[in-house]
Amino acid sequence: MREVAVIGVGMNRWGELWKKSHRQIWTEAAIEAIEDAGVDHVDAMYVGCMSGGLFVGQEHLGPLLAEQLGMGPIPGTRVESACASGGLAFRQAYLAVASGEHDIVIASGVEKMTDVDGGAATYALSTAADQEYECYQGITFPGLYAMMASVHMAKYGTTRKQLADVAVKNHYNGARNPLAQFQGEITADQVMSSVLVADPLRILDCSPITDGAAAVILVPLDYAKKMNADMVVRVAASAHATDAIALHDREDLAWLASTQVAAEKAYKQAGITSKDLSFCEVHDCFTIAEVMVSEALGLFDRGSGGPAASSGATALGGEIPINPSGGLKSKGHPVGATGVAQIREVMMQLRGKAGDRQVKNAHRALTQNMGGTGASTVVHIFERA
Amino acid sequence: MREVAVIGVGMNRWGELWKKSHRQIWTEAAIEAIEDAGVDHVDAMYVGCMSGGLFVGQEHLGPLLAEQLGMGPIPGTRVESACASGGLAFRQAYLAVASGEHDIVIASGVEKMTDVDGGAATYALSTAADQEYECYQGITFPGLYAMMASVHMAKYGTTRKQLADVAVKNHYNGARNPLAQFQGEITADQVMSSVLVADPLRILDCSPITDGAAAVILVPLDYAKKMNADMVVRVAASAHATDAIALHDREDLAWLASTQVAAEKAYKQAGITSKDLSFCEVHDCFTIAEVMVSEALGLFDRGSGGPAASSGATALGGEIPINPSGGLKSKGHPVGATGVAQIREVMMQLRGKAGDRQVKNAHRALTQNMGGTGASTVVHIFERA
Numbered sequence: 001m002r003e004v005a006v007i008g009v010g011m012n013r014w015g016e017l018w019k020k021s022h023r024q025i026w027t028e029a030a031i032e033a034i035e036d037a038g039v040d041h042v043d044a045m046y047v048g049c050m051s052g053g054l055f056v057g058q059e060h061l062g063p064l065l066a067e068q069l070g071m072g073p074i075p076g077t078r079v080e081s082a083c084a085s086g087g088l089a090f091r092q093a094y095l096a097v098a099s100g101e102h103d104i105v106i107a108s109g110v111e112k113m114t115d116v117d118g119g120a121a122t123y124a125l126s127t128a129a130d131q132e133y134e135c136y137q138g139i140t141f142p143g144l145y146a147m148m149a150s151v152h153m154a155k156y157g158t159t160r161k162q163l164a165d166v167a168v169k170n171h172y173n174g175a176r177n178p179l180a181q182f183q184g185e186i187t188a189d190q191v192m193s194s195v196l197v198a199d200p201l202r203i204l205d206c207s208p209i210t211d212g213a214a215a216v217i218l219v220p221l222d223y224a225k226k227m228n229a230d231m232v233v234r235v236a237a238s239a240h241a242t243d244a245i246a247l248h249d250r251e252d253l254a255w256l257a258s259t260q261v262a263a264e265k266a267y268k269q270a271g272i273t274s275k276d277l278s279f280c281e282v283h284d285c286f287t288i289a290e291v292m293v294s295e296a297l298g299l300f301d302r303g304s305g306g307p308a309a310s311s312g313a314t315a316l317g318g319e320i321p322i323n324p325s326g327g328l329k330s331k332g333h334p335v336g337a338t339g340v341a342q343i344r345e346v347m348m349q350l351r352g353k354a355g356d357r358q359v360k361n362a363h364r365a366l367t368q369n370m371g372g373t374g375a376s377t378v379v380h381i382f383e384r385a
Numbered sequence: 386m387r388e389v390a391v392i393g394v395g396m397n398r399w400g401e402l403w404k405k406s407h408r409q410i411w412t413e414a415a416i417e418a419i420e421d422a423g424v425d426h427v428d429a430m431y432v433g434c435m436s437g438g439l440f441v442g443q444e445h446l447g448p449l450l451a452e453q454l455g456m457g458p459i460p461g462t463r464v465e466s467a468c469a470s471g472g473l474a475f476r477q478a479y480l481a482v483a484s485g486e487h488d489i490v491i492a493s494g495v496e497k498m499t500d501v502d503g504g505a506a507t508y509a510l511s512t513a514a515d516q517e518y519e520c521y522q523g524i525t526f527p528g529l530y531a532m533m534a535s536v537h538m539a540k541y542g543t544t545r546k547q548l549a550d551v552a553v554k555n556h557y558n559g560a561r562n563p564l565a566q567f568q569g570e571i572t573a574d575q576v577m578s579s580v581l582v583a584d585p586l587r588i589l590d591c592s593p594i595t596d597g598a599a600a601v602i603l604v605p606l607d608y609a610k611k612m613n614a615d616m617v618v619r620v621a622a623s624a625h626a627t628d629a630i631a632l633h634d635r636e637d638l639a640w641l642a643s644t645q646v647a648a649e650k651a652y653k654q655a656g657i658t659s660k661d662l663s664f665c666e667v668h669d670c671f672t673i674a675e676v677m678v679s680e681a682l683g684l685f686d687r688g689s690g691g692p693a694a695s696s697g698a699t700a701l702g703g704e705i706p707i708n709p710s711g712g713l714k715s716k717g718h719p720v721g722a723t724g725v726a727q728i729r730e731v732m733m734q735l736r737g738k739a740g741d742r743q744v745k746n747a748h749r750a751l752t753q754n755m756g757g758t759g760a761s762t763v764v765h766i767f768e769r770a
Contacts (some may be wrong), residue, residue, distance in 0.1 A: 099484030
């Protein structure tokens with residue numbers, strides 16, 4: 001397979017974008033990525049979107065968005081894996097370039113979630129869980145992650161305060177990201193006294209409902225070098241793994257097996273260990289998710305993700321910064337776009353263009369994008385070539 | 386890129402499968418394909434599904450279906466391109482094998498459409514059109530294809546009887562397919578006196594609402610040869626193209642540009658012309674669609690698809706048989722599964738196992754799977770290796 005590089009990124013300010021349509025949000029990010037890459041066309045388009053059908057009544061995004069770019073009849077492919085749709089769209093784009101099928105490919109993600117009311121959004125998100133065995137019993141995603149949090153707390157002594165510290169850290173970072181939905185810092189006391197959603201998770205443990213898009217441009221590595229871009233960023237690894245979709249079919253509710261499997265594959269492919277990473281962008285849909293992901297990636301021992309979150313190890317300037325972008329928690333979580341926005345953040349950091357949230361000497365980073373309660377995980381590793 | 390072969394197929398009897406769940410329908414087809422291929426595992430799974438969200442409240446099919454096979458944590462990827470979802474899932478599986486990323490891959494499609502009422506199904510299908518500019522005006526798919534038919538009739542003199550002859554031929558073939566939803570022959574008079582849906586299209590011009598699944602197994606061509614299968618079928622070409630999603634953005638309502646582009650790419654890749662095909666499986670969601678597709682594939686001159694349909698040229702035993710399976714019209718149209726079922730039919734024919742609908746001396750065939758009113762098209766060519 002050919003080696004692949006990322007050469008351009010685009011993303012709009014995320015939030016409640018009531019004045020912009022689904023396709024408009026996507027097109028802004030896509031055109032920015034194309035301009036940033038300095039290419040005059042793309043050969044194919046991939047888009048991650050979780051539920052165009054339930055959120056905006058629009059499936060069939062491949063041709064619609066290719067046409068928005070004015071680039072039909074190029075192939076346009078929509079990929080879905082719940083909240084990992086963006087990461088998986090990137091992976092399919094990576095395979096399309098690596099295979100030799102296409103040379104210049106745009107990988108993107110979009111979701112417009114605020115055109116429906118909160119109940120409808122909660123229902124749409126629930127379709128990422130097992131509809132027949134979980135959702136029909138009435139549970140929603142905060143409830144599912146609350147069960148995982150409760151088990152993690154009981155098993156490892158993870159505390160309420162440690163979960164809050166994840167949110168505090170991510171809002172601190174997000175306050176330094178001009179494209180984040182929430183740009184205000186918060187305190188642990190605020191998190192712990194915020195409205196209870198599903199015990200032990202409170203509203204400030206939860207990522208928000210968001211409209212937004214992100215896009216990146218992929219080319220073969222040798223093309224990127226010839227283009228003489230400021231800096232060439234290589235895709236060092238791409239891995240994808242699944243787990244049982246329903247919590248009751250898992251061996252351990254306090255462990256994210258698909259993340260472990262995907263991370264191990266990715267480290268092997270890149271020829272590195274977790275110690276060799278400058279930072280990570282991970283899927284903190286809830287605070288407990290970041291704690292569990294940090295363990296499954298091997299950044300911390302099993303059960304010690306909570307203390308690590310409170311220690312400062314994952315903060316900017318810490319041992320292994322996690323979510324310098326602000327993460328899903330503060331940057332926002334338009335589900336189909338999240339995985340691609342993680343890659344956009346990696347590019348900003350590796351280019352040294354991340355402003356007040358810059359990770360010092362960033363040279364290699366990992367993205368972890370997860371669907372449902374971890375039934376699907378996509379992991380990528382990027383490094384300066 | 387590596388050359389790719391198809392070595393196993395599975396499909397259930399299609400219809401209104403009220404006693405079976407979405408996942409159960411898929412699993413039946415997938416396990417049949419795995420057994421038919423004689424493999425003991427798959428390395429990755431791709432599934433085409435148009436709207437799990439709107440039809441059954443279940444997105445995130447990748448991990449769910451990988452788990453149904455008992456093969457987690459293998460990567461499971463859902464691909465969507467409206468009614469071309471199955472063909473596009475096959476294409477992504479093809480790229481995954483061709484690239485060298487995976488060796489044994491299952492490509493599949495599924496849709497369960499009868500768990501919702503007719504109005505909800507019509508709404509779900511409408512999300513394949515341009516929601517903002519077409520559907521919000523109240524039009525649905527029969528209406529869109531009726532406009533295309535009207536233009537084709539006005540421009541080329543295509544007749545009501547010629548459209549009916551497409552349905553008659555496809556029901557004749559479907560009556561010889563034990564897995565088809567409708568296995569009864571019909572007459573042109575019956576078509577022309579059936580209930581008017583959207584002038585000039587009547588109910589017997591329309592493919593039905595269907596529950597069903599199909600699956601095929603792909604491996605590198607050299608693996609297939611080593612496995613000493615009865616017969617090796619090579620993927621000679623894979624092509625994907627898009628067009629404007631809304632009819633009003635097209636230059637010609639009587640022409641399927643994405644099919645033309647994809648077919649030209651595919652012929653070039655396979656090093657053949659349309660004259661070298663033994664038969665075709667095409668996307669006859671409405672009778673007019675088959676007429677227009679037969680022209681865009683270059684099987685007949687522009688505007689002469691209608692007379693060709695009445696001439697017997699596309700019947701079993703004709704010059705270029707179209708839809709020996711019965712097509713969407715008679716076999717049924719579970720939208721995400723249709724593109725994969727076309728490939729299953731090709732395999733049955735190339736193996737010489739198609740029973741009473743066998744195309745004589747079948748050695749090379751084309752599948753054409755289309756989304757919406759032709760905004761996306763996936764074309765594949767298969768040949769005995």
